[in-house]
């Protein structure tokens with residue numbers, strides 16, 4: 491299915507990601523809301539353009555209730571812009587939720603945090619299972635990339651492209667923002683791997699509890715030392731020891747000791763808490 495930009499009415503710009511601009515749009519034929527992610531490919535080599543399009547095609551095949559759905563892509567040659575049409579998530583992103591909690595001196599409900607953990611595990615399981623031996627690494631799990639729909643479902647968004655787009659940009663552009671969620675193995679120059687996504691998931695769940703990342707520092711050098719050391723304070727006392735235990739598992743410095751997604755999904759502590767939620 492490949493539509494045209496005239497099929498949509500642009501409602502407003504909702505912001506700029508690392509390599510793109512996002513718009514809230516409405517499909518004229520059915521009135522449904524979507525997000526356009528507009529990626530300029532003018533400066534890209536032919537090879538990189540092909541990689542970008544094949545990456546989007548791969549992602550558009552991912553259908554999962556906990557992954558922001560890619561619906562279509564429109565290549566607008568006149569402006570050398572690739573428009574990726576994605577599901578509109580009514581509830582916004584977790585970064586906004588965390589900011590609201592900080593401003594109102596409130597904390598997120600533990601049950602909500604277990605739901606986010608559980609649904610993110612299902613999203614990563616979908617990415618990590620071998621789709622004809624292709625494993626999609628998210629590489630950019632953070633609160634701003636996790637969304638909520640109108641029914642309280644948690645959706646992992648904005649992934650896969652980062653790998654292609656990062657390769658295309660100069661190094662200075664790829665490190666956008668502070669890498670709070672960077673794993674110890676990546677800091678030590680190792681390859682980003684499945685367990686690095688698990689580390690980032692641990693950072694995300696920790697930040698939902700504490701409203702700040704597990705590792706912080708005045709500069710990248712200090713932050714890197716803290717991450718390699720792997721020591722972090724307990725989540726606020728009103729959260730359960732069970733939640734603290736699961737976060738500690740996810741934030742194992744040695745990636746070999748970090749659990750796989752399956753191990754988390756079947757962990758007795760997780761199963762107990764999520765069963766209470768559903």
Ligand SMILES: CN(C)CCCNS(=O)(=O)c1cccc(Nc2nc(OCC3CCCCC3)c3[nH]cnc3n2)c1
Pocket residue numbers: 504505506507512525558576577578579580581582583585586634637647
């Ligand atoms: C910058 N953030 C702190 C604020 C973001 C939140 N505010 S917002 O943009 O107006 C807003 C309010 C309510 C719902 C939604 N829904 C939504 N947002 C997406 O991306 C947000 C965008 C991504 C690029 C950088 C800027 C933000 C989606 N991507 C795929 N489906 C999406 N659904 C967005």
